[in-house]
Amino acid sequence: MDFGSTFFYKYRRFVKALKIYLLLAGPGLIVMLADNDAGGITTYTVTGAKYGYGLIWFLLLLLPVAYVVQEMTVRLGAVTKRGHAEAIFDAFGSFWGWFSFLDLALVNWLTLITEFIGMTAALAIFHVPPVITIIIVSIVMMLMVLQGRYWTWEKIAILFAALNLIYIPAAFLVHPSVSEVISVGLIPHFPGGFNGTLFFFLMANIGTTIAPWMIFFQQSAVVDKGMKEKDIPWGQMDTLIGSAFTVIVAIFLVVVAGTVLYGSEVESAAQAAAIMMGTNPWLGTFIAIGLFDAGFLGAICISLASSWAFGEVFGWAHSLNLKIREAPWFYACYLFALVSAGTVVLIPNAPLVLITLFVQVIAVTLLPAALVFLILLLNNEEIMGKYRNTTLQNMAGATIVIAIIVLSTLYGITTLFPELLV
Amino acid sequence: MVTIESIFGTRIGGVIRGWTDKITEINQKYAKPRIKMSRGVKIALLFLRVYLVLLVILLGYKFWTLLR
Numbered sequence: 001m002d003f004g005s006t007f008f009y010k011y012r013r014f015v016k017a018l019k020i021y022l023l024l025a026g027p028g029l030i031v032m033l034a035d036n037d038a039g040g041i042t043t044y045t046v047t048g049a050k051y052g053y054g055l056i057w058f059l060l061l062l063l064p065v066a067y068v069v070q071e072m073t074v075r076l077g078a079v080t081k082r083g084h085a086e087a088i089f090d091a092f093g094s095f096w097g098w099f100s101f102l103d104l105a106l107v108n109w110l111t112l113i114t115e116f117i118g119m120t121a122a123l124a125i126f127h128v129p130p131v132i133t134i135i136i137v138s139i140v141m142m143l144m145v146l147q148g149r150y151w152t153w154e155k156i157a158i159l160f161a162a163l164n165l166i167y168i169p170a171a172f173l174v175h176p177s178v179s180e181v182i183s184v185g186l187i188p189h190f191p192g193g194f195n196g197t198l199f200f201f202l203m204a205n206i207g208t209t210i211a212p213w214m215i216f217f218q219q220s221a222v223v224d225k226g227m228k229e230k231d232i233p234w235g236q237m238d239t240l241i242g243s244a245f246t247v248i249v250a251i252f253l254v255v256v257a258g259t260v261l262y263g264s265e266v267e268s269a270a271q272a273a274a275i276m277m278g279t280n281p282w283l284g285t286f287i288a289i290g291l292f293d294a295g296f297l298g299a300i301c302i303s304l305a306s307s308w309a310f311g312e313v314f315g316w317a318h319s320l321n322l323k324i325r326e327a328p329w330f331y332a333c334y335l336f337a338l339v340s341a342g343t344v345v346l347i348p349n350a351p352l353v354l355i356t357l358f359v360q361v362i363a364v365t366l367l368p369a370a371l372v373f374l375i376l377l378l379n380n381e382e383i384m385g386k387y388r389n390t391t392l393q394n395m396a397g398a399t400i401v402i403a404i405i406v407l408s409t410l411y412g413i414t415t416l417f418p419e420l421l422v
Numbered sequence: 423m424v425t426i427e428s429i430f431g432t433r434i435g436g437v438i439r440g441w442t443d444k445i446t447e448i449n450q451k452y453a454k455p456r457i458k459m460s461r462g463v464k465i466a467l468l469f470l471r472v473y474l475v476l477l478v479i480l481l482g483y484k485f486w487t488l489l490r
Contacts, residue, residue: 092467093455094448099474314444365477372466380457412477416484 024234025241026154027221030301031070031214032242033161036249037298038118039111039356040208041291042269044250047201048257049266051192053176056185058202059250062209067243068393068400069371072378073215074235075387077222084219086312088373091383100373101313103366108213108306110359112341115302117352118295120345121270125277125288134342141300141338145331150224150320157300163293164249170286171252174259181255196420203411209246210404212366213305215374220308224319229387256287299338307333364412368405375401 036044047055073084080087085104089097119137120130144156190198218239227235257272260283266272269291277284304320310333311318317327324331344350375397378389389397414420426442427435457463 089448089452091455091457094452096467096470097448097452313448315448361481365474368473369470372470376457376463376466382458383456409473409477413480416480 021234021237024225024227024231025238026158026225027218027227028070028074028235028238028240028242029245030154030157030161030242030297031218031221032066032239032246033164033249034217034297034301035066035209035211035214035246036164036253036294037111037208037302038115038269038291038295039298039359040250041118041253041294043204043208044253045257045261045269045272045287046266047205048254049261049264049272050201051198052258052262053181053185053255054189054191054258055201055205056181056251056254057188058205059247059254060186062205062250063243063247064396065206065400065404066209066246067240068396069210069374069404070214070218070239070243071236072374072389072393072397073219074222074227074239075232075384076374076377077219078227078229078232078235079384079387081223082219083223083308083312084216084370084374085309087219087377089313091377091380092373096369096373097313100366100369101309103362103369104212104216104309105306107359107362107366108302109337109341110355110362111211111213112299112302112337113344113352114356114359115295115299116342116345117356118270119292119299121268122273122288122292122295125270125273125284131346134346137296137299138335138338138342141296141303142335144300145304145320145334146324148321148323150226153320154221154225157297160293160297160300164290164297165245166286166290166293167249167252167256170283170290171255171259173280173283173286174256176255176259185251185255196414200411200414203407203414206404206407207360207363207411210367210371210408212363212370213302215370216309217301217305220305220312224308224321232387253290256283299341303334303337306337307331360415361412364408367408371401371404 044059076087077083082090085097085101088100116134116137120133123133124130144153147153192198222235257266260276260279261272264275266275269287273284273287273291275284276287307330308318310316311327311330314329316329318330319327322330344355345352375389375394377383378397379394381388425435426438429435430438
């Protein structure tokens with residue numbers, strides 16, 4: 001074949017592969033970009049403000065961590081056609097099933113409150129009252145699911161996920177020194193020496209990378225999308241691309257915060273956006289929009305993860321492909337989660353800071369169990385057949401799971417007892 | 423004989439009864455774990471139980487110190 005024919009053949013193959021990918025992409029991309037939720041955005045902003053570019057290398061390490069854990073949910077969902085909540089009930093019995101399910105429902109609801117806090121704080125910068133934000137967000141989120149097709153929901157969610165990339169142009173607005181980003185950011189070191197505060201920040205960044213809801217969400221999404229065993233490689237690629245995006249977004253946000261806010265005491269992304277608004281309105285606007293989008297994306301995934309789990313456990317119809325009359329309890333759960341979490345944010349003097357801290361502590365009670373169950377399920381030949389974990393996958397998975405359990409536990413404990421850091 | 427309906431009335435009692443029946447049905451459905459309880463699985467589940475008990479003790483201690 002001449003060069004032209006070879007090129008055309010390869011081009012056609014690439015286009016075909018791209019079309020299949022775009023058809024099957026979704027759960028991995030959405031869950032990974034939703035991983036950068038309101039809490040995650042705050043963590044990265046505060047990390048950048050505190051340590052500049054100094055911890056970018058650490059964020060790169062989180063890419064394989066996120067991928068290895070979430071990839072297992074793709075295989076488990078595609079092979080068993082069951083969500084994670086149902087899989088735990090089935091494999092480990094009702095005790096562990098109820099524990100995981102009830103803990104998930106509580107953690108998700110509390111996390112949903114933090115997403116609403118993020119969204120209201122972001123739009124407050126544009127003088128939008130919290131009550132308006134919550135009403136509009138709840139309506140949009142209900143409309144997204146009520147159209148009765150998973151595919152449509154997924155493509156709308158991907159659009160919102162794409163908005164998460166707003167931190168990339170934001171980084172170009174602040175004109176960071178690329179050589180400094182590379183020399184300071186990419187060489188592993190502990191800025192200011194290894195101490196309790198730095199350890200807390202490392203743990204917080206890991207804590208925001210893997211959350212219990214992500215495991216439940218992606219597995220249920222894979223099932224609802226109808227992915228089969230033959231689609232697993234595409235699901236893995238989707239998860240890998242999503243993992244890369246989530247780390248890229250995190251790095252660009254750290255670059256923004258590290259350039260503009262380095263050395264200043266910042267406690268939240270909303271506060272950072274307000275500060276930036278005063279110096280560079282475009283930058284402040286980008287950060288605020290990004291924070292709102294992060295909260296929104298987190299909220300749609302978390303509320304769906306809960307609704308799917310309720311449906312799986314109670315045996316209710318639970319699919320975005322069903323109309324409201326076909327799956328009334330599924331949509332009722334979704335609506336209740338939104339309305340109740342939104343209402344809490346509007347209660348005057350509600351202990352929102354306490355809730356945010358409480359989320360981190362309660363998540364620590366569920367994450368190890370969810371991860372251990374994941375590894376055990378992926379090793380069961382009766383359930384997984386030829387898709388069970390290989391030795392290499394087990395080594396990587398077990399190392400990462402043990403590291404996450406240890407660090408997230410320490411994170412929870414230091415959140416509970418901050419005096420231990422001194 | 424005291425029943426849920428006699429305490430909460432027919433309407434609310436009926437709803438509660440429906441829920442308790444559903445939970446009982448789920449418990450019966452998943453009474454026997456499907457996964458084979460090999461030594462590895464048993465150790466992992468034991469670790470989780472110990473881990474959760476320790477966490478509950480820590481949370482309880484924190485709550486007690488806050489109250490004090």
